[in-house]
Amino acid sequence: MAAPTLATFKVPEIHNEPMRSYAPGSEERKALKAAIAELEQTLPLEVPCIVNGKPIKTGKLAKQPLPHDHANHLATYHEADEATVKAAIDGALAAKADWEAMPWSDRAAIFLKAADLVSGKYRYKLMAATMLGQGKNAWQAEIDAAAELTDFLRFGVKYVEELYSIQPPRNSAGSWNRMEYRALEGFVFAVSPFNFTAIGGNLCATPALVGNVVVWKPSPAATYSNYLIYKIFEEAGVPAGVIQFIPGPPAEVAAQVISHPSFVALHFTGSTFVFKKLWRDVGANIDNYKSYPRLVGETGGKNFHLVHKSAEVKNAVLQTIRGAFEYQGQKCSALSRLYVPSSLWSNGFKDQLLTEVAKLKVGPYAEWTNFIGPVIGRPAFDKITGYIQKAKEAGGEILIGGTGDDSKGYYIQPTVILTKDPKSVTMVEEIFGPVITVFVYEDDDYEKTLELIDTTTSYGLTGSIFATDRKALLQATNKLRNAAGNVYYNEKCTGAVVGQQPFGGARGSGTNDKAGSMAIFYRFVSARSIKENFVSLEDYSYPSNLQ
Numbered sequence: 106m107a108a109p110t111l112a113t114f115k116v117p118e119i120h121n122e123p124m125r126s127y128a129p130g131s132e133e134r135k136a137l138k139a140a141i142a143e144l145e146q147t148l149p150l151e152v153p154c155i156v157n158g159k160p161i162k163t164g165k166l167a168k169q170p171l172p173h174d175h176a177n178h179l180a181t182y183h184e185a186d187e188a189t190v191k192a193a194i195d196g197a198l199a200a201k202a203d204w205e206a207m208p209w210s211d212r213a214a215i216f217l218k219a220a221d222l223v224s225g226k227y228r229y230k231l232m233a234a235t236m237l238g239q240g241k242n243a244w245q246a247e248i249d250a251a252a253e254l255t256d257f258l259r260f261g262v263k264y265v266e267e268l269y270s271i272q273p274p275r276n277s278a279g280s281w282n283r284m285e286y287r288a289l290e291g292f293v294f295a296v297s298p299f300n301f302t303a304i305g306g307n308l309c310a311t312p313a314l315v316g317n318v319v320v321w322k323p324s325p326a327a328t329y330s331n332y333l334i335y336k337i338f339e340e341a342g343v344p345a346g347v348i349q350f351i352p353g354p355p356a357e358v359a360a361q362v363i364s365h366p367s368f369v370a371l372h373f374t375g376s377t378f379v380f381k382k383l384w385r386d387v388g389a390n391i392d393n394y395k396s397y398p399r400l401v402g403e404t405g406g407k408n409f410h411l412v413h414k415s416a417e418v419k420n421a422v423l424q425t426i427r428g429a430f431e432y433q434g435q436k437c438s439a440l441s442r443l444y445v446p447s448s449l450w451s452n453g454f455k456d457q458l459l460t461e462v463a464k465l466k467v468g469p470y471a472e473w474t475n476f477i478g479p480v481i482g483r484p485a486f487d488k489i490t491g492y493i494q495k496a497k498e499a500g501g502e503i504l505i506g507g508t509g510d511d512s513k514g515y516y517i518q519p520t521v522i523l524t525k526d527p528k529s530v531t532m533v534e535e536i537f538g539p540v541i542t543v544f545v546y547e548d549d550d551y552e553k554t555l556e557l558i559d560t561t562t563s564y565g566l567t568g569s570i571f572a573t574d575r576k577a578l579l580q581a582t583n584k585l586r587n588a589a590g591n592v593y594y595n596e597k598c599t600g601a602v603v604g605q606q607p608f609g610g611a612r613g614s615g616t617n618d619k620a621g622s623m624a625i626f627y628r629f630v631s632a633r634s635i636k637e638n639f640v641s642l643e644d645y646s647y648p649s650n651l652q
């Protein structure tokens with residue numbers, strides 16, 4: 106018999122995780138260095154699949170290389186084969202009833218504990234794994250693996266508490282209406298990207314918080330940090346089978362999972378290309394499913410900074426550098442196209458931009474003053490340098506950067522391209538590297554430039570407007586309403602904070618279900634209305650039936 110719940114519990118007050126500075130001489134810098142040194146001594150690590158809480162070593166091995174030192178690797182992991190994927194799905198479905206039936210306060214407590222493990226006991230270990238494996242520097246690892254992951258978990262609990270409290274506002278006399286937020290009938294498939302450790306954790310935790318079971322395929326390039334998250338969930342008390350960790354060959358694993366009759370939702374973050382492919386695969390299987398699957402996907406971007414002639418130049422330049430080059434431009438939100446009025450461009454903007462970019466240091470995490478690290482791997486390096494080449498062939502002028510060095514790690518110099526063609530290839534397609542293209546517009550063409558920004562790409566993720574003139578901000582707000590799901594004024598287009606700027610974009614950038622908000626939880630529940638009557642009928646007829 107289920108345990109009784111004898112009170113309506115309230116979750117503790119939630120705040121954003123305070124960010125640590127890692128300034129020279131700080132305690133946190135010492136602790137992070139120690140965690141990095143410890144990790145370096147144990148390389149390469151071995152990562153199994155985990156099904157029903159048990160490690161599975163399939164013997165089908167793959168490597169997660171070190172982006173700063175590609176001759177070596179961070180981890181060797183066991184790829185899920187067909188039998189492992191099947192066991193993961195069967196095990197998840199078997200774990201479902203107990204997990205769904207667990208009182209909400211206990212599910213909440215498990216994820217609040219996971220948040221504390223991330224922010225405390227495992228903070229530096231998780232950051233070290235993210236720095237070595239995914240090529241982040243200390244600050245980028247802090248905002249991702251420590252702060253954002255903790256925030257996703259804590260705010261997730263708060264949002265579910267709020268969701269569950271939403272009840273029908275009216276009850277007719279003699280009755281009580283209630284709303285129950287059922288977990289989906291089946292299992293959720295989570296497919297996560299390499300670039301944010303936090304996103305891997307969130308893609309599992311969001312559906313699991315509302316009682317779903319999850320089969321999780323992490324990115325091959327983030328396997329080890331994601332494995333640590335799995336272990337944290339386990340230590341926090343997520344029961345065996347509720348989240349199944351199955352790294353593996355992406356296309357094969359996805360094909361097997363998506364064709365299963367109990368597949369009920371996809372929780373995806375990654376490229377637009379892969380999401381569209383998975384969407385088509387779901388469509389092709391539509392007659393096999395017990396329920397219509399929910400498809401939640403946050404995907405690529407081609408994000409802009411629009412500078413108005415009234416902008417404060419220094420702020421716009423410095424925000425541009427952060428937005429474009431932090432984490433090597435490998436954020437879905439990263440700045441990629443920059444629009445500057447000619448009066449500012451030739452009166453300081455260009456010079457300040459190039460002076461500041463020239464100062465950016467590129468290299469591995471071990472040198473703390475490096476602002477830019479390696480890109481994630483060989484395909485990324487080739488793709489980004491390929492785009493620089495295409496820009497040159499299309500008549501673009503490389504103002505700075507434009508070169509790469511892949512002799513030891515995958516490094517690309519921060520690159521600024523000037524184009525006279527606002528629809529040239531690097532203004533349109535996602536590059537996902539430290540490259541921006543600038544288009545200089547005539548000051549009087551502000552209105553026309555808004556139209557241009559809105560119609561240049563198929564994406565709609567993030568964008569920023571730099572202006573001190575309120576009318577210019579308003580004009581842009583109205584005209585660019587659908588050009589970005591996250592818009593910023595006088596602030597870079599990256600760095601959304603959970604609980605502050607719910608994140609996601611529409612058009613080709615995703616289903617815009619807003620990670621880090623209550624909205625996303627609606628996608629993983631299937632509500633049931635309950636009406637209870639307290640007054641028994643004496644007669645079936647209505648007064649209108651009487652003579």
Ligand SMILES: NC(=O)c1ccc[n+]([C@@H]2O[C@H](COP(=O)([O-])OP(=O)(O)OC[C@H]3O[C@@H](n4cnc5c(N)ncnc54)[C@H](O)[C@@H]3O)[C@@H](O)[C@H]2O)c1
Pocket residue numbers: 296297298299300301304322323324325355356357359374375376377379380382383403404405406436437438535537566608609610614615
């Ligand atoms: N909008 C957002 O919130 C957001 C956040 C992070 C990253 N992104 C986007 O993610 C991309 C970068 O991440 P990535 O390189 O990991 O993306 P990706 O699309 O290459 O991979 C994402 C996930 O899909 C898997 N995958 C790849 N091919 C597959 C296939 N054929 N079938 C099934 N699964 C497959 C990968 O193994 C990985 O787990 C960029 O486009 C970026 O804009 C978007």
Ligand SMILES: N[C@@H](CCC=O)C(=O)O
Pocket residue numbers: 300301435436437438598599600601602608
């Ligand atoms: N939410 C992050 C981006 C996540 C995608 O890579 C930001 O706002 O910079």
